[in-house]
Amino acid sequence: MFAGIGLVILLLMVFGGFAITGGSLGPVLHAIPHEMLIIGGAAIGAVVAGNSMKEIKQLFGGFAKVFKGPKYKKQDFLDVIFLVSSLMKMLRTDGPVALEPHIEDPNSSTVIGQYPKLLKDKTLIHLITDTLRLVVISSGNLDVHAVEEVMDHSLKTHHHDDIRPADMIQGLADALPALGIVAAVLGVVKTMGSIDQPPSILGEMIGSALVGTFLGILLAYGVMAPFAQRAKQVIESDAAIYDVVKQIIIASLHGHPIPLVIEAARAGITHSLQPAFADVFDGMRGR
Numbered sequence: 001m002f003a004g005i006g007l008v009i010l011l012l013m014v015f016g017g018f019a020i021t022g023g024s025l026g027p028v029l030h031a032i033p034h035e036m037l038i039i040g041g042a043a044i045g046a047v048v049a050g051n052s053m054k055e056i057k058q059l060f061g062g063f064a065k066v067f068k069g070p071k072y073k074k075q076d077f078l079d080v081i082f083l084v085s086s087l088m089k090m091l092r093t094d095g096p097v098a099l100e101p102h103i104e105d106p107n108s109s110t111v112i113g114q115y116p117k118l119l120k121d122k123t124l125i126h127l128i129t130d131t132l133r134l135v136v137i138s139s140g141n142l143d144v145h146a147v148e149e150v151m152d153h154s155l156k157t158h159h160h161d162d163i164r165p166a167d168m169i170q171g172l173a174d175a176l177p178a179l180g181i182v183a184a185v186l187g188v189v190k191t192m193g194s195i196d197q198p199p200s201i202l203g204e205m206i207g208s209a210l211v212g213t214f215l216g217i218l219l220a221y222g223v224m225a226p227f228a229q230r231a232k233q234v235i236e237s238d239a240a241i242y243d244v245v246k247q248i249i250i251a252s253l254h255g256h257p258i259p260l261v262i263e264a265a266r267a268g269i270t271h272s273l274q275p276a277f278a279d280v281f282d283g284m285r286g287r
Helices: 002-020 025-050 053-068 074-093 096-104 122-137 144-162 164-192 199-253 258-266 277-285
Strands: none
Touching: 002 025, 002 053, 002 199, 025 053, 025 164, 025 199, 053 164, 053 199, 074 096, 074 122, 074 199, 074 258, 074 277, 096 122, 122 144, 122 199, 144 164, 144 199, 164 199, 199 258, 258 277
16 A cells, blocks of 8 residues: 555656646656656566566566565464464374374364464465474474574575565666666667757757656666565565464473463564564463
């Protein structure tokens, strides 16, 4: 929502300010489609040339994140705490044999199935089940620090892949000013080919050429760079839920008391999404 509002404000302030100060929007609006054809086409071509279909799909997903915002809300963080805590409690009280069916077939698990939104996140479910599978097959002899290292590596790999759309959007922001100059240079070349025309026509052609530079800079610093920043914010906000999983598993394997496990889970969640300690503690007591 805020991305759309920001774009409206941007366009109103730029074009409205230009018109209020006496500028004529006619020549600018006339030149925009032609300049956008060059700038936008060059940008699309560069993206296609430099990426596979997977990365291109991720790029579109990055733009979607800008407008949709974070996927996980406060209730989702509360749910993941309850989910992982329930599985760790099962491991501790009922043993590996009771836990094994839940991690081998999460879709059929009566515990994991209580959280359909979390179940849709394959990365989250694999992080939980793959880690607990290591614990189960080790018969309790696994070094907790080794488990933590494996989880850290898994999270690092996922984050590197997940943050790519934001990096790609930032790459577009970095390239657009230069592509705007390309469009402007072509406009100047066109103008020079009509040097015998009256000054009024030449002035219009030069103005159209300068619109290319204007659009390149506006799109780079007014649209793409803010989009890249927002995409990064959304990705990092959603990534916090994976760290919650790690903290609960590691704290539980260390044998820490429940209050400390709760705090370990809550510590990495931003305050706007952080469940209250009482809500977590009361919910866990009933499980």
